[in-house]
Amino acid sequence: MLKRLFIDFKNGLWRENPIIVLVIGMCPTLAVTNTVENGLAMGIATSFVLLSSEIVISTFKNYIPNNVRIPSFILIIATFVTFTDYFLKAFFPDIAASLSLFIPLIVVNCLILGRQEAFASKNPTHRAIADALGMGLGFTWVLVLLSAVRELLGMGSIFGIEILGSWYQPMVIMILPAGAFISLGILVGIMNYIKRRGN
Amino acid sequence: MDTKISKLILTLTIIGIISAIALSFVYQWTTPYIEKHQVEARKEALRDVIPQAQEYEEVERSGQTFYEGYDSGGNRTGVAMIASGPGYQNIIELMIGVNMNSQQIYGIKILTHEETPGLGARITGDAYKENYVDKPFGDYKVVKREPQSELEVEAIAGATISSESVAKIVENAVEQIQDAYGGGA
Numbered sequence: 097m098l099k100r101l102f103i104d105f106k107n108g109l110w111r112e113n114p115i116i117v118l119v120i121g122m123c124p125t126l127a128v129t130n131t132v133e134n135g136l137a138m139g140i141a142t143s144f145v146l147l148s149s150e151i152v153i154s155t156f157k158n159y160i161p162n163n164v165r166i167p168s169f170i171l172i173i174a175t176f177v178t179f180t181d182y183f184l185k186a187f188f189p190d191i192a193a194s195l196s197l198f199i200p201l202i203v204v205n206c207l208i209l210g211r212q213e214a215f216a217s218k219n220p221t222h223r224a225i226a227d228a229l230g231m232g233l234g235f236t237w238v239l240v241l242l243s244a245v246r247e248l249l250g251m252g253s254i255f256g257i258e259i260l261g262s263w264y265q266p267m268v269i270m271i272l273p274a275g276a277f278i279s280l281g282i283l284v285g286i287m288n289y290i291k292r293r294g295n
Numbered sequence: 296m297d298t299k300i301s302k303l304i305l306t307l308t309i310i311g312i313i314s315a316i317a318l319s320f321v322y323q324w325t326t327p328y329i330e331k332h333q334v335e336a337r338k339e340a341l342r343d344v345i346p347q348a349q350e351y352e353e354v355e356r357s358g359q360t361f362y363e364g365y366d367s368g369g370n371r372t373g374v375a376m377i378a379s380g381p382g383y384q385n386i387i388e389l390m391i392g393v394n395m396n397s398q399q400i401y402g403i404k405i406l407t408h409e410e411t412p413g414l415g416a417r418i419t420g421d422a423y424k425e426n427y428v429d430k431p432f433g434d435y436k437v438v439k440r441e442p443q444s445e446l447e448v449e450a451i452a453g454a455t456i457s458s459e460s461v462a463k464i465v466e467n468a469v470e471q472i473q474d475a476y477g478g479g480a
Binding site: 130163174175178179186187189251268271272 | 302317324326409414
């Protein structure tokens with residue numbers, strides 16, 4: 097039983113990592129990873145929404161008729177996203193300002209809807225929790241890694257703290273959208289290489 | 296077999312009602328904090344753009360909201376307003392404070408923007424904002440070198456569009472203030 101939960105949890109971290117393996121939730125992945133702070137905040141916000149909606153949906157799945165399950169899921173997800181939006185604006189106004197539009201857009205992040213459809217609507221609550229934690233953490237660590245690479249190369253800093261000295265000429269392209277595609281592509285390539293070597 | 300339509304409607308209605316009730320509580324809980332941040336941000340911006348003033352007052356003139364700063368003797372030391380205009384990606388909103396006596400800008404403060412981090416976003420940095428400190432009223436020219444005349448503004452390297460957008464917003468704001476306050480007064 098515990099082993100089962102652990103497998104569910106570990107699944108999202110590596111074997112079915114949402115970004116590098118499933119390649120879902122690309123919109124926030126590309127858009128907000130220009131600084132580590134943004135990447136981390138986005139990862140945590142998405143994980144929170146994922147966890148809460150998986151708990152609710154896996155608990156009430158038997159009461160939701162099949163024909164309206166997608167609209168129901170979206171309603172539930174939107175509720176938690178709106179909560180997150182208000183919460184960040186009230187207590188973390190700086191982060192809310194820099195993520196602005198991307199918080200409400202979590203509603204349509206296919207990672208969240210996808211996990212409800214593929215997991216929460218078919219499994220008991222405790223397994224859904226393990227899945228949400230794994231997927232959320234899996235999403236977050238890749239966002240943080242990606243944004244660390246981009247911020248370091250694009251601005252010479254991490255978390256806004258200067259790491260590379262004034263001798264470093266920042267590669268501005270890394271913090272622009274093109275840099276997101278380039279670094280994500282290389283990252284997925286490296287991960288796939290490691291995975292294949294492991295098999 | 297398909298579930299009866301009434302059950303589908305009922306399900307969605309129930310979820311909708313529960314969600315609305317829950318969110319209205321969240322809204323009530325967070326709104327005071329959100330409003331507090333906005334008021335504080337505005338106050339802080341006012342302190343930045345009319346530095347000598349002790350007290351601030353909100354006034355309506357020609358359909359526009361202006362903020363007037365008064366020193367401890369009750370003399371008006373400056374006028375400020377919130378101005379906005381298109382930037383590189385979205386609307387840039389800034390506060391500008393001017394000295395009506397010397398016909399100069401005290402300074403600007405960017406309130407909201409969505410410029411590219413690391414590039415256009417440097418409009419919020421001191422190096423760029425310094426451009427406007429003690430600048431006389433007039434039409435500004437954005438240049439890509441050290442400013443040589445009083446009306447020149449030095450662009451941020453790699454972010455000419457953002458630099459020009461801010462210059463334009465500032466220019467328009469100065470005009471509006473001059474219109475409302477009739478030049479010298």
